[in-house]
Amino acid sequence: MSTAPAGPATTEGRIARLGYPVAGVASVVAVWALASGLGLVAPEALPGPLAVLAAIPQLLGDGEFLPELGDTLWTWLVSLVLTTVVAVPVGLAVGSVPAAQRATMVAVNAFRSVPSSALIPIGILIFGLGITMKVALAVYAIAWPILISTLYGVASTEPMRIDAGRSMRWPWWRRQVFVVLPSALPQIATGIRIAASVALVVVVSTELLGASTGAGVVLVSYQQGLRPDVVYAGVLLLAAMGAIVYALLAGLERRLFTWVPHV
Amino acid sequence: MNDGATAVPALDVAGVSKAYDTASGRRIALSETSVRIEAGEFVSVVGPSGCGKSTLLMMMAGLLAPSEGEIRLDGRPIDGPPPGLAVVFQDYSRSLFPWMSVRRNLALAAASDKLPKEEVARRVQHCLTAVGLPDAADLRPYQMSGGMQQRVAIARALMVQPQVMLMDEPFAAVDAQTRADLEDLVVRLGQEFGATIVFVTHDIDEAVYVADRVLVLAAGPGRLAADIPVDLGSRRDQVETKLDPEFARLRSEVFQLVMRPRAIVDVPVSASA
Known part of the structure; x- marks a missing residue:
């Protein structure tokens, strides 16, 4: 994190940037330790932080979890890339025609309101229990946020810049490539970053609720074996994966879109 | 149109009107305006807000179509951004492309001319x-x-070696010191490059200082109120020119034309300048 270009390099700045998040996480862990140590929650429901920490090496070494985690991450990556490759060009095309944009927004908002987890049973009926079903549901869940952020990105293009392109007698395609696309990219990237989090949630959900492969399947078997400590360890690892990818994408955005003022 | 003796004007605005349909009815931004701008002239356009000065400029740029009338560039009717014409927009922060280097911003301005790479590089520099x-x-x-x-925005406009350069309140967003420097810059560039310049501003001193001729527009509806030649010579100096009694007389004349409805009531003193 200390390599991040933004933020002052002073000790004070570093404390502010790292100190507060660390303090936040530490207080959550402290409350967790207190709750389980004082017996406020049953150990079957919530084992203490130390027990969960101790379960991590066990989970990683059981010979089953790691390959299944690989399956989950692969499914996640395929869904994200597939959706991006389709939804972004569609968004750019639709966004450049105002009438099409208005028509699309209504439909997109309707589709978006259907929670993808509610579609898992239907997904299983159509695609079975394999990776196709997992990818299909993840794609359904994230196509809309990526499409919407692309549409908003296109709509946010500064009209004066389009006029500048027109006055330089740029043809339509050149205005799209050199003005509209770069204007929309920061918002598209934000959409993809948010979609990445959503996709992980959906993929793991399908694994918990019936899919035949993936990290979620392993966690279900530990749950049935009455090992909540291992289940929590798995949840923690998956959360860490999500957080790392989110941070990497956010860092990439900061590097690529240097002209966008960051908060 | 021509009486034969004079050449075709660089810009010929012939009976141009622009009206918009708004929710509250038809609004006339500019009504029945005609003006001829000769090649190499530096013409500034002033007027109160709502007088249609930017609208007129955007129509000259071919970015906006007149509701009536026609604007001709070198005798050819404008029906879209024409070659040989460049625009400097009001707000550099919204008209330059921040995702490109200055070099690329400039190089792409000449993209439509399909020049060889070396020529583009030479022009950028x-x-x-x-x-x-x-x-x-x-x-x-x-x-x-x-x-x-x-x-940089001005340099970008120069990339196409324009015969006509249109500037829409180009210095509205900079501080006074910088503004004086930029005024001197455009006066010098106008002479060096021999371009016809139409310069929209809301600043009366600036309008007189930079131009060979001041067009004063009036509002409600926007129309041409006066066309005032500026006889201050080709050399302008921020100190000397502004001490010139002729400069004072011109700025006072333009001031009264622009502010007339209020000037009579509020500030009669300024009329005696």
Whole structure:
């Protein structure tokens, strides 16, 4: 994190940037330790932080979890890339025609309101229990946020810049490539970053609720074996994966879109 | 139109009106305006807000179509952005492309002319030097001050070696010191490049200082109220020119034309200048 270009390099700045998040996480862990140590929650429901920490090496070494985690991450990556490759060009095309944009927004908002987890049973009926079903549901869940952020990105293009392109007698395609696309990219990237989090949630959900492969399947078997400590360890690892990818994408955005003022 | 003796004007605005349909009815931004601008002239356009001065400029640029009438560039009717014409927009921060270096911002301005690479590179350097930024090619616009960015915008306009340069309140967003420097820059560039310049501003001193001729527009509806020749010679100086009694007389004349409805009531003193 200390390599991040933004933020002052002073000790004070570093404390502010790292100190507060660390303090936040530490207080959550402290409350967790207190709750389980004082017996406020049953150990079957919530084992203490130390027990969960101790379960991590066990989970990683059981010979089953790691390959299944690989399956989950692969499914996640395929869904994200597939959706991006389709939804972004569609968004750019639709966004450049105002009438099409208005028509699309209504439909997109309707589709978006259907929670993808509610579609898992239907997904299983159509695609079975394999990776196709997992990818299909993840794609359904994230196509809309990526499409919407692309549409908003296109709509946010500064009209004066389009006029500048027109006055330089740029043809339509050149205005799209050199003005509209770069204007929309920061918002598209934000959409993809948010979609990445959503996709992980959906993929793991399908694994918990019936899919035949993936990290979620392993966690279900530990749950049935009455090992909540291992289940929590798995949840923690998956959360860490999500957080790392989110941070990497956010860092990439900061590097690529240097002209966008960051908060 | 021509009486035979004079050449075809660089810009010929012939009976141009512009009306918009709004929710509250039809609004006339500019009504029945005709004006001829000769090649090489530096013409400034002033007027109160709502007089249609920017609308007129955007129609000259071919970015906006007149509701009635016609604007001709070198005798050819304008029906879209024409070659040989460049625009400097009001707000550099919204008209330059921050995702590109200054070099690329300039190079792409000439993209429609399909020039050889070396010629583009030569022009980039030439135009940046002309605006006093010979070493700025590799910067990004947001790494520069406002005044420097507007210089880049002017350099970008010079890339197509325009016969006509249209400037829409180009210095409204910079501080007074920078503004004086930029005024001197455009006066010099107008003479060096021999371009016809139409310069929209809301600043009366600036309108008189830079131009050979001031067009005063009136509002409600926008129309041409006066066409005033500026006889201050080709050399302008921020101190000497502004001490010239002729400058004072002209700015006072323009001031009264622009402010007339209020000037009579509120500030009669200024009329005696």
